[in-house]
Amino acid sequence: MSEPKKIKIALAGNPNCGKTSLFNELTGLRQKVGNFPGVTVDKKTGIFFLPNKTEAFVVDLPGTYSIYPRRVDEMITFEVLANLDNDSRPDVIVLLADASNLKRNLLFCTQVIDMGIPTVIALNMIDVAEKNNIRIDVAKLEEELGVPVIPMNAREGKGVDKLLNLLSSEVAKPKRSFIDLQKLCGDAKELSNKIPYSNEYIATLLAVLHKELNHFQAEKHKLIEEWVAAKKFVVARFQGEEVLQRYNSINRVVNNCVNEEQKENKSLENTSRIDKILLHPLWGYLIFLGVFFLVFQAIFAWAQYPMDLISLVFSSVGNYIHNLLPSGIINDLLIQGLWSGIGGVVVFIPQIMLLFGFITILEDTGYMARVSFLMDKLMRIVGLGGKSAVPLISGMACAIPAIMSTRNIESWKDRIITIMVVPFMSCSARLPVYTLLVSFAVPSQPVLGIFNMRGMWMLALYLFGFIAAIFASFIMKLIIKTKEKGIFLMELPIYRFPRWGNIGVTMFEKAMVFVTDAGKIIVAISVVLWFLASYGPGDEIKNIDKKFVDTSFNSKYNTQELDAIKQSEKLAHSYVGHIGHFIEPAIAPLGFDWKIGISLITAFAAREVFVGTIATIYSVGSTSDMDMKKLRERMHNEINAQTGKKVFSFATVVSLMIFFALAMQCMSTIAVVRRETKSWKWPMIQLFFMTGLAYLASFITYQLLK
Amino acid sequence: MSNLAIPLSVLKKGDKAIIISLDDIAISIKLMEMGCMPGEHLEVDYIAPLGDPISIRIGNYLLGLRKDEAIAIKVMKQ
Known part of the structure; x- marks a missing residue:
């Protein structure tokens, strides 16, 4: 041997x-x-x-x-x-x-x-x-x-x-068979002889399934077709009778080897007892809400601390190296392009690890199957299944981990639809955008004594995202065709304690998959966006640098204000600035000018970038509270040079809100959808569907309100 | 006690039954693979709060299935 x-x-x-x-x-x-x-x-x-x-x-x-x-x-x-x-x-x-x-x-x-x-x-x-x-x-x-x-x-x-x-040691080939193939379909030997490494059972399995095999040579298909025709082989009958024969053999094996005392099955009894609470019409849903409030809280709020830390570390280290290396385009590319792009990938790790930590605990204990059980009927109203509930809820914090968690949805169609609609849920990146726009356009006045007008608007925007998700789900259900039969048979495993080691491995694995697979795309896009926002055609950017070296005109500004003006002018003359002018005719019917156009392009990196870009355009140094007030004033005073009207009219601001609620303004989502569907087809459909819908809805909004 | 074969979907929580037959060839193969064979005993363990899906105890495990699938299982109540 x-x-x-x-x-x-x-x-x-x-x-x-x-x-x-x-x-x-x-x-x-x-x-x-x-x-x-x-x-x-x-x-x-x-x-x-x-x-x-x-x-x-x-x-x-x-x-x-x-x-x-x-x-x-x-x-x-x-x-x-x-x-x-x-x-x-x-x-x-x-x-x-x-x-x-x-x-x-x-x-x-x-x-x-x-x-x-x-x-x-x-x-x-x-x-x-x-x-x-x-x-x-x-x-x-x-x-x-x-x-x-x-x-x-x-x-x-x-x-x-x-x-x-x-x-x-070498394991021998098994010798027993549990079905009588001769009785089921006659002689399969002639077929198995022609297919390398097969045996008679494999040959008949191939006869059942060969059309669905991805990598199967044409001549084998032909061989099988001939055999199927010769034997008058009927797939469904063969499968049904095979299962019956098997259970006959299995019953014999079980009777000979398994001694089951007729006592009660403790694990199942315990599980039934826990189910009485967890699947209870009232307590069941309350516990479900409680559990998911915790999960949501974790990825929405707790993850913020490590995320802030990661951002801080990346910017400090970046600044340090930036000052260390000789200045120039290589330095800028490394630090402002590549390094901050990598930072933009790493920053998602806390949310991904936290969500998958929770999901793995819920799966390990057996609770996740109950969530599907509880939510199935509700989710079917919107055309999905019970397993889509968790990604949709997680999507209200961040679409990235939420889309990664669709991996648990077995039905391919349900999974794709869920991936397509999750980004409509109002994620945490929309919050700063909504905050800026709502605080700009909506007066802070009480409603019915206890509510605030601004709070009502925020709630309405969240609901709008949810309704958009349901609407998109209906559309997708009509578009996406599938061969899968929608059979719902789900084992409800017994309740068990989670395995902490397993949870750790899953959290680590999910973070690695995101960084290595989706990370590349995110870094590539952020480098491109950085380049477009930092460089311009010809000498335009250089000339601005020169202009600000000359100190004669800057007497009325201090250095900080001067730097803000310089950054604003640079952005306006960068490639992104030019693209902003270029797309202005297309976005004018939505109530947007070229400056908003710039922000829409840079916000493709992530929605919250919109606020920072607007701040830069209006020469506000930072996004601190003081500066935000200044920003709102400048937005208020901004006049469109051609029409002489205010740029940020009520109609424009509401149109912007609608746009951000619907548009696919997140390169990381695109990267993760590409990773989860293993093709560019779905992220591209999503990009055009969402952004197209956003354009249409903003157009209608602006035209009605203006 | 009734000796008529009725669909599993009409049983109530706690009902015990024996599987008599499976209709619908496409679903029946999948049901049999999950252990729902004619002659097997089952008990309705739980019905989801909204009336669907239901969970049955069959063999030594709990199986969740929608009413659409449960209709295909004809049982005799015990």
């Missing part, structure tokens, strides 16, 4: 059977997230060493209840296991089964065993089974299934060393 230096292992099993625990237990932090080719499914891989020094390369396959996929991610599991003439073919499959719920888990297990690939079963959650008086005769189970079976408690790492020892 020759020992391979490297082996490839695939982890497979039902959802909720502890696959992630085992994967983390095996690889620790030596894991990375990549792509399965051609689909939007994350591929989690890792490396670890077996006791005999063999390097094991492990891939975590998406959890599935059956080899027949319901969704894109489940398709991957089939593709990796059945499409065997490629490099990702595993040498060994580690198949997880939930010992406390063996019967249902064995359906998928026997399907995988029948594929004839060397397989080890990790009989996980053995502790839960024992606690509930489910006794499993492991030796008997090994004999019945014809593959090695290792009892395991992956949460506590029990049984993992046994698994590693077993993997050190």
